[in-house]
Amino acid sequence: MTTTPPPAPAARVPEAARDTESGESRRRELAHFLRSRRERIAPEQVGLPPGRRRRTPGLRREEVAQLAAVGVTWYTWLEQARDIQVSGQVADAIARALMLDAGERSHLFTLAGTADPHPHLEGPGMSPAMRAMLDQLEPLPAAVFNSRYDIVAYNRTYARLVTDLDALPAEDRNVMWLAFTHPLWRERMLDREENTRLMAGKFRASMAQHLGEPGWKGLLRRLQQNSAEFRQAWERHDVVRPGSHVKRYLNPEVGLLAFDFSHLWLGPQDGPRMTVYAPADAQTRERLARLLRIVTAEGTPAAV
Known part of the structure; x- marks a missing residue:
């Protein structure tokens, strides 16, 4: 009786080779994406003369390089899928030059493998309708957050709930960053230890869906470098669902x-949301009305 030998096991691809192949695929996708965005923009849209002898639609490579203040050769290599490094600042300049919307901008940074230096520009919440809703909710504090806890938009009472948000750099308007590193925020957020423990657990649960994204990795690295309290909370591996x-x-x-609060989800669960802070007692309601009178008297603009 003859037996058929078992098939030989498939050869395993070395991990380094898989990483190389993945990097090459990402660079090719980035090159195709940049070219497609470049070709859809008419020169007149960015203040350039239309010209008479354009063989291809949209902008030329040298025009994008000029608008983004990068070298023509370097940008050409980028569209040729060469193995070159793209910094967050350069990716930001290219995104602006190509007039990318929030989704396209996020896609660019993901393909470039770098963190967005202005993550607050991502996500929903910046439309006139959303701003009007935030305004109408006053004196209740309300804000729109993306899934990474960046504060995307907010009304006047939320802006002055703890400290003056408008006075902070845009990159610092993140509730995780404020709760773990901002001295006044930490001083004025009561029950801080319990709240920061819960926040770290929620952040870990949310990050499970974004492990490969540069913006998330950049925020995590920044928190670990600047807050011993965050490092300790992160190392406990607690996971907390929104509640x-x-x-x-x-x-x-x-x-x-004192507030109860509720979330209006603007996308998938654990994604972008509007959070409204409702007074937990009559005293808070009266004090919120007084806070709104203060910011109104100061001429503070409505929803940001």
């Missing part, structure tokens, strides 16, 4: 504020 509990803040202008 409700009372939050208390010591506002420097009107005193203690």
